Amino acid sequence: VSQILTREYLESLDAQDQLAPFRDAFQLPGSGQYFNGNSLGPRPKSTREAMKQVMEAHWGCHGGASWYGQDWMQRPARVGGKIAHLIGAAADEIIIADSTSINLAKMVMTALDIQAGRHVIVTEEGNFPTDLYILKDIAARVSGVEIRIVATEDLADALDDGCALLALTHVNYKTSRQHDMAALTKKAHEVGALALWDLSHSAGAVHVDLNASQADFAVGCTYKFLNGGPGAPAYLFVAKRHQNGAPALPGWMGHAAPFDFSPNFIPAEGMTRHLTGTPPILALAALECGVDLMVEAGVGAVVEKSARLGDVTIELVEQKLSDTDIEVLSPRHTAQRGAQICLKTVQASALVGRLENRGLIVDFRPPNIIRLGLAALYVRYQDIWDVVDALGEEYKALRRVEQA
Amino acid sequence: VSQILTREYLESLDAQDQLAPFRDAFQLPGSGQYFNGNSLGPRPKSTREAMKQVMEAHWGCHGGASWYGQDWMQRPARVGGKIAHLIGAAADEIIIADSTSINLAKMVMTALDIQAGRHVIVTEEGNFPTDLYILKDIAARVSGVEIRIVATEDLADALDDGCALLALTHVNYKTSRQHDMAALTKKAHEVGALALWDLSHSAGAVHVDLNASQADFAVGCTYKFLNGGPGAPAYLFVAKRHQNGAPALPGWMGHAAPFDFSPNFIPAEGMTRHLTGTPPILALAALECGVDLMVEAGVGAVVEKSARLGDVTIELVEQKLSDTDIEVLSPRHTAQRGAQICLKTVQASALVGRLENRGLIVDFRPPNIIRLGLAALYVRYQDIWDVVDALGEEYKALRRVEQA
Numbered sequence: 001v002s003q004i005l006t007r008e009y010l011e012s013l014d015a016q017d018q019l020a021p022f023r024d025a026f027q028l029p030g031s032g033q034y035f036n037g038n039s040l041g042p043r044p045k046s047t048r049e050a051m052k053q054v055m056e057a058h059w060g061c062h063g064g065a066s067w068y069g070q071d072w073m074q075r076p077a078r079v080g081g082k083i084a085h086l087i088g089a090a091a092d093e094i095i096i097a098d099s100t101s102i103n104l105a106k107m108v109m110t111a112l113d114i115q116a117g118r119h120v121i122v123t124e125e126g127n128f129p130t131d132l133y134i135l136k137d138i139a140a141r142v143s144g145v146e147i148r149i150v151a152t153e154d155l156a157d158a159l160d161d162g163c164a165l166l167a168l169t170h171v172n173y174k175t176s177r178q179h180d181m182a183a184l185t186k187k188a189h190e191v192g193a194l195a196l197w198d199l200s201h202s203a204g205a206v207h208v209d210l211n212a213s214q215a216d217f218a219v220g221c222t223y224k225f226l227n228g229g230p231g232a233p234a235y236l237f238v239a240k241r242h243q244n245g246a247p248a249l250p251g252w253m254g255h256a257a258p259f260d261f262s263p264n265f266i267p268a269e270g271m272t273r274h275l276t277g278t279p280p281i282l283a284l285a286a287l288e289c290g291v292d293l294m295v296e297a298g299v300g301a302v303v304e305k306s307a308r309l310g311d312v313t314i315e316l317v318e319q320k321l322s323d324t325d326i327e328v329l330s331p332r333h334t335a336q337r338g339a340q341i342c343l344k345t346v347q348a349s350a351l352v353g354r355l356e357n358r359g360l361i362v363d364f365r366p367p368n369i370i371r372l373g374l375a376a377l378y379v380r381y382q383d384i385w386d387v388v389d390a391l392g393e394e395y396k397a398l399r400r401v402e403q404a
Numbered sequence: 405v406s407q408i409l410t411r412e413y414l415e416s417l418d419a420q421d422q423l424a425p426f427r428d429a430f431q432l433p434g435s436g437q438y439f440n441g442n443s444l445g446p447r448p449k450s451t452r453e454a455m456k457q458v459m460e461a462h463w464g465c466h467g468g469a470s471w472y473g474q475d476w477m478q479r480p481a482r483v484g485g486k487i488a489h490l491i492g493a494a495a496d497e498i499i500i501a502d503s504t505s506i507n508l509a510k511m512v513m514t515a516l517d518i519q520a521g522r523h524v525i526v527t528e529e530g531n532f533p534t535d536l537y538i539l540k541d542i543a544a545r546v547s548g549v550e551i552r553i554v555a556t557e558d559l560a561d562a563l564d565d566g567c568a569l570l571a572l573t574h575v576n577y578k579t580s581r582q583h584d585m586a587a588l589t590k591k592a593h594e595v596g597a598l599a600l601w602d603l604s605h606s607a608g609a610v611h612v613d614l615n616a617s618q619a620d621f622a623v624g625c626t627y628k629f630l631n632g633g634p635g636a637p638a639y640l641f642v643a644k645r646h647q648n649g650a651p652a653l654p655g656w657m658g659h660a661a662p663f664d665f666s667p668n669f670i671p672a673e674g675m676t677r678h679l680t681g682t683p684p685i686l687a688l689a690a691l692e693c694g695v696d697l698m699v700e701a702g703v704g705a706v707v708e709k710s711a712r713l714g715d716v717t718i719e720l721v722e723q724k725l726s727d728t729d730i731e732v733l734s735p736r737h738t739a740q741r742g743a744q745i746c747l748k749t750v751q752a753s754a755l756v757g758r759l760e761n762r763g764l765i766v767d768f769r770p771p772n773i774i775r776l777g778l779a780a781l782y783v784r785y786q787d788i789w790d791v792v793d794a795l796g797e798e799y800k801a802l803r804r805v806e807q808a
Contacts, residue, residue, distance in 0.1 A: 042467055102502065129669075141652075252505070
């Protein structure tokens, strides 16, 4: 179809890439060819100073007074507001708290509160496991709640006027298939259901516009394409029209006046009510470094480059690996996939190990999937040449071993 | 009653104190007289290297491979096992996860699962607010659950054979009153209820023996007397006899094989099943520094010194502040109080500000309480002299201002 790609051509794309300078903002694992940012994004170098500041200048010098004196109390909303900018939300519709799983539980319970009288939650087979576990647990505990788990192609049909909520992950972790958020949210709304999106594989990777899509709730992790650090805290989004509801799992940090220590819960204004425990200040300091880099780069440019990296990957696999069993599992159309390309091959596990030995870090998902995370801030076009080239060489080497 | 205390005598106690060297292990806020460790413990100096290692040598150099290669997956249990040692639990009965509030929710739901057919949870007025908020939220969502909130003196009477759970905070945050854990747990068991203890103000401060007390569940925060850092992750304890139950709010990190990505939740062995989201590795690295110092010092010596610091504080207040309205709100008997002394005075708010101006950092709890955190690892006997002396001077200064 298209021209034959060469390493020189890909190098020329890197030379023109306006995002190229951001690569130096990260400490890249191994030899610097890191395709695992869809699992754990690399460390922004700025975390060193940021962590030193919060640990030594704040915690160390001022102790507990830092909760107000150093703006610690404001950090969950401040960092949330920056993430909002990346995914089409208003700054006061997102806050940082807990983990994606816990936030999902909170948002599902909040949705059920709003949808009194409706008890069905629709989701899909192949949703990320933790999302399914949380949904099933709520169904087991809250009287009447039912989880309807259907195949992707049956989602629209599964929505009826008994549905309280459509709960989906926007970009599938295993295939990189991207849902049409606006279309599915519209279908949910047509039957009176609300829509909750898990953006763990979306934020900082693909175009997301929560408000243009009329999304009701969202959650997401920050340690993948937002480069927030291992186990970084997650975020949650509640559309402004739903923000007056009572929070689920309410804790003292969500109280209107936490330091009054009232036995009665009075929710804080806006998203703050969805905080539960004490904000994780050290983790927030690292997270903010990753988010700042994404904001500085401009999410539009990041999304555009991510899509192009994906196109190049698919083209190269087709051009260079046609004599292998390696096939592209991810959608061809950029609007239908995430910022990773998933390859299927019976040799997946062995190949991932062999690539790692060459300093090329990619990800294996059992039983037979190789995931190539294409994070626009630090993955170069030439890196894609190298990893596809190495896949071809190692595939042949494996075949020689088998035949010997 | 006893001898008149002098600063010289208190200095002599410091000179004999085997824990004195630990003071240098902390970066102490202000001028180093920090009585706010019951709110946020100070920074262990070792956090600098520990954080550098996990951020740069692990995350930076190895990225996501650190989950196995650098033992990240084991850290929640590893740090939990060290805390277990401080509070009379077996190493495999405690794990680090989430916040105290979220863990409380998990443990309450786990207890309700075990206690099928019983629906009443007994707690007390004056429990820490977040505990009450979580209990009430569960009662509002889970059919049939009822929260019975009674005065402290009515706790034993409130237990009957409809009770599923007694849920209490061991040491009260406002008065420093300590419950008799063994006696109350026994009373709960006598009627077939289980007992859940919030140890936020206990661990690293007072004698706790969960297993000798036959406690069923416990939770606690780590940023007070364990010096784990602002918003450090919390811990949870499940007695071994209850560990086969299904976890509440189950997430992918609690699965027996998280990287199989099964749609069906199969709980991991032991406490790991109570993990929900991805462990917060950076926060865990800081936390472990605080816990290691406590383990190194020996919790027995810490508890003993804490009690003595409290005795000295009470004696000094009585000797030096008898002509003020400042009164000791905390119990006199060491076994009945925590490692803080709470003082009541109408001037509390003004006095706390004036002490702060002198570099003496104490804590105010509205409307009229001054809290003096007496953390044995870095508070000296002579510091108590100085803070009580300053209280007397500033009280008089305030009176002069009023009379002028």
